[in-house]
Amino acid sequence: MAAVANPVQADPLAQARQAHVYLEERLKATSATTSFRSIPIIDLTPSFSSSRADRQKVANEIHDACTTVGFFYIKGHGIPKGVCDDVLKLAERFFHELPEPSKEAIHLKNSPQFRGYEPAAFSSVNDFASKETKEAFNWGYEAGLDPTGGDGKYVDIDGSSDGSKNQWPSEDELPGFYKGIAKYYSHVLQLSRHLCRLFALSLNLQEDFFEPMITHPGGIARLIRYRPSSNPKPLSEVDEDEEIGLGAHSDYECFTLLLQDSNPGLEILSSDGHWISAQPVEGGIVVNVADFLMRWTNDKYKSTVHRVVNRTAKERYSIPLFFSINYDEIVETLPSCISEDNPAKYLPIAAGQYVLDRLSLTLKTGKY
Ligand SMILES: O=C(O)CCC(=O)C(=O)O
């Protein structure tokens, strides 16, 4: 086991609370560790090459983005444009076509695993945001959505392993919904596995280091709808009283792959206090490091605070996948991220336990 210096807390809930305190501190931070004004764009095309040098080159770009901004766009990722367009259309159909009682029937409050429909103003990712205007539909990994078929050993965040916990709308009411979701999800899952190989190279690990840990990965995804703004205004440097679509937060898992439509809205907090707009990039998918990977890398890779404000008079749709390694995998700090001068800061923890603690904390604050 890796040496653990000053283990913060042995109690997972206390650790989760501490992560919340950490977020509060990040939001207040004014002194820069790394400040930025733009988000790198990384072309993944060479990462599919049989040349190790080509793959390493992309991995090095990922390393630079993750140790500074914590966010980057990927292009040349291989998911066909039609698949992305179709799933965004499906999101629109879900919110517009599914009758309210049918949405209510698959409400997230029925699900200990946070799956299903979440109406506007139902939750808040942090204690500081006023009511969030977003609406969402959440689902998680199931073997039927995985083109590998999975390994039959899927374990959920709460340790359960008795089948899918997803709440799907009925095929009669929303024909083709499950099929369309499955198509996009299978693509984005395989892309995440590909990224895991690049993350491994970027961290000086064997390229297949993560492979045994992603055979039944955690992958909560959501369709999100942000209403048009009633009073559109441009991003200003100081804006305390925003109409918040999604409050300032960092993500919980390993990394997030975000498909956004053509409307801007995502804003990322530079460490000198400026919010930077992650404008949609044609054919691009946004990738960001999340808290579990930050912890796993001993804080080397940055999980950067972000929020969503729809400043346009149009609806905005986005579809994040929060990719985690197998939830039952217990991890300790990555060997390439510790040294005598920089010993491991965190205790080993199961990937799913960490996510559950963070999600439960949202419950504890009474916002769910
Ligand atoms: O909708 C977006 O652009 C970002 C969504 C997000 O940050 C999240 O769901 O965690």
Ligand SMILES: [Fe+2]
């Ligand atoms: Fe997020």
